Amino acid sequence: MKDLLVGDIGGTNARFALWRDNQLHAVEVFATADYSGPEQAIEYYLADQGVALGEVSAACLAVAGPVDGDEFQFTNNQWHLSQRAFCKHLQIDRLLLVNDFTAMALGMTRLKADEYIEVCAGDADAARPALVIGPGTGLGVGCLLRQGERRWLALPGEGGHVDLPVGNAREAAIHQQLHGQIGHVSAETVLSGGGLLRLYQAMCALDGDVPRHKTPAQITDAALAGEPRAAAVIEQFCRFLGRVAGNNVLTLGARGGVYIAGGVIPRFAELFLRSGFHTSFTDKGCMSDYFAGIPVWLVTAELSGLLGAGVALEQALHD
CATH class of the missing domain: 3.40.367.20 (Hexokinase; domain 1)
Incomplete structure (x- = not known):
């Protein structure tokens, strides 16, 4: 079974984890200034976890700002994301982008x-x-x-x-x-x-x-x-x-x-x-x-x- 990836990306830091059995695993924090885009940070994260490209079937990223269409410009950092290019680069079948406060609200159900x-x-x-x-x-x-x-x-x-x-x-x-x-x-x-x-x-x-x-x-x-x-x-x-x-x-x-x-x-x-x-x-x-x-x-x-x-x-x- 392929892995699932989740991320919470803010202006300064990006948090990533593997999602298995409805739980977070292997949480890591990355400084957004150290990477040219989310693909590069996630590629490094996956390599650190021993997960090869193509072994993640789906990902969800919580991002600050309104989500609409293929292109997303992060509000408080230099990152930019095209959903199609992201999936192609990381060989992921499906990417779900959600507003960061949508994710925050859903997180209340797991307190x-x-x-x-x-x-x-x-x-x-x-x-x-x-x-x-x-x-x-x-x-x-x-x-x-x-x-x-x-x-x-x-x-x-x-x-x-x-x-x-x-x-x-x-x-x-x-x-x-x-x-x-x-x-x-x-x-x-x-x-x-x-x-x-x-x-x-x-x-x-x-x-x-x-x-x-x-x-x-x-x-x-x-x-x-x-x-x-x-x-x-x-x-x-x-x-x-x-x-x-x-x-x-x-x-x-x-x-x-x-x-x-x-x-x-x-x-x-x-x-x-x-x-x-x-x-x-x-x-x-x-x-x-x-x-x-x-x-x-x-x-x-x-x-x-x-x-x-x-x-x-x-x-x-x-x-």
Whole structure:
């Protein structure tokens, strides 16, 4: 039986694994800058695993951006892919390209008990959609629908680019400060790694402070060490995330629960759990009671996108 290959390709790194018995095997991480394209990185990976060209029958790659047609240009790195040329080069019969947040959403179906933390208690309604939202390099937003005992549908979108919601005078002032600098203020403008730095700079400007930190990591470290300014920025970040997540729950009717994924929040999980996220999440006026009983989980798993690519491939081959 031929092998199956899965990949999760971001701006900086690409993760590859063999998919066997519905599980990941031999996960390796490659720097995208070290290879001219995905074919070259995968060829090296397969050789490292002792898998010859022609021994992989199908592959699924999770990629950042809308997937349409044969050609795909990666958003945050120099790679380009033609599906036909890819299959010919690697002697693969079938290539499935999926949006990276489609894979992330499908990865939620494979979480283990120690790979998520309960943020808000509740009982998920399995017949209703679940929301998957993830601040990382950008802000990913997706919807997960159960279609049977072992069948799932992930609906990707561009929800990270909706307008940043404002709930009070302070947030209105922050929005105005950002708008004056960059124009349109999307949710991703703030709710991402780079957005955390942008939020910090905007809050310093509003309060007449000189920014001391130059990277998101420095802000996070300072907040964890108890610096008031950095802690206030993290608190506001969490509150904005609550507003955006709550808006999406209402839009989708996501009583199936909310998964907070991505690489940003786990870096300050303790602060997040103590933050005003829940207050902002449920602050919806006459619809505030709608949120009673909707569970929220913080996902700490590192390979959800790669697992989701495996789930997508498994379902596609079953079809």
